[in-house]
Structures are given as C-alpha cells and as structure tokens.
Amino acid sequence: MRCPFCRHDETKVIDSRNSQDFSIRRRRECLGCERRFTTYERMEESPVRVIKKDGTRVPFDRNRIRFGIEKACYKRPVSPEQIDQLLGRVESLIYEDGEREVPSRRIGELVFNALRDLDHVAFVRFASVYREFQDVHDFVEELQPMLNIRRRDNTR
Numbered sequence: 001m002r003c004p005f006c007r008h009d010e011t012k013v014i015d016s017r018n019s020q021d022f023s024i025r026r027r028r029e030c031l032g033c034e035r036r037f038t039t040y041e042r043m044e045e046s047p048v049r050v051i052k053k054d055g056t057r058v059p060f061d062r063n064r065i066r067f068g069i070e071k072a073c074y075k076r077p078v079s080p081e082q083i084d085q086l087l088g089r090v091e092s093l094i095y096e097d098g099e100r101e102v103p104s105r106r107i108g109e110l111v112f113n114a115l116r117d118l119d120h121v122a123f124v125r126f127a128s129v130y131r132e133f134q135d136v137h138d139f140v141e142e143l144q145p146m147l148n149i150r151r152r153d154n155t156r
C-alpha cells in the first residue's frame with residue numbers, strides 16, 4: 001500500500017473494521033510523511049481477479065472462501081470473529097501484494113497457513129471441503145499435492 005501523498009510504500013494500519021457490506025475500512029498512517037488516509041477495500045468495486053491453473057480469470061469471491069472456512073470450522077472452538085479475522089488477514093495480504101490478479105494457488109496457501117495456525121482439525125477439514133466443491137476457484141486442483149502430503153501425515 002503506497003502513501004497517496006509521498007508514495008512511500010510503508011504504512012501502518014491504525015484502525016481496521018469490516019462493515020456489513022463486506023468492505024474493509026482502514027485508517028492508515030504513512031511511515032514516511034506520517035500523514036493519515038483512509039482506504040476502503042471493496043471486493044465489488046475493486047475486484048482482485050484469480051488466475052486459475054488453466055490461465056482463465058475469475059473474480060475473487062470472498063463469500064465462497066468464507067463458506068469453505070465456516071464448514072471447516074463447524075463445531076470447532078473457532079468463533080465467527082476469528083473467521084472474520086482470518087478472512088480479513090488473508091484479504092489484506094492479497095491486497096498488500098498490490099496485484100490485480102492473484103494465482104489461486106497463492107490464495108489457497110494463505111488460507112491454509114492461516115487455518116493451520118488457528119485450528120488443526122479445521123485445517124484438515126478445509127482440505128476435504130474443497131475437494132467436494134470443485135468449482136471453488138479450483139482450489140482443489142491447485143491444492144491437491146498439498147492435501148496428499150497432509151493425508152499421508154495423518155495416516156492412522
């Protein structure tokens with residue numbers, strides 16, 4: 001995220017909140033000139049596009065990713081707020097990459113890393129959820145090698 005005043009590329013987030021329409025409002029302070037500005041990061045208005053393995057592009061779909069994460073966290077000690085935070089963290093990382101187009105593999109890895117830190121069972125479930133819903137950004141296809149490794153690790 002570049003400062004709109006001096007173009008310095010380091011800013012700190014002072015305040016961040018999700019609003020009901022899934023936009024994220026962030027108050028930022030530039031680490032160069034210390035001026036403050038607000039960003040509204042909206043999927044609808046500024047859609048990041050996901051590059052699928054076959055090279056086609058689809059709009060980034062936050063709700064689909066949330067759906068997958070919620071299913072993975074079913075009956076786990078994970079609160080809706082934690083899911084929000086996880087999703088928010090993944091989104092900020094995607095936005096902070098500054099790219100308009102993101103390989104689906106990258107998104108999958110971000111979700112996987114975040115879930116692994118949060119809850120191991122949810123992490124393993126996430127894998128199987130995405131195997132069933134093969135249209136979800138083609139995560140399944142992209143993540144299959146990782147899932148195979150995971151399953152071998154968990155052989156009882």
Ligand SMILES: [Zn+2]
Pocket residue numbers: 003004005006007008030031032033034035
């Ligand atoms: Zn600045």
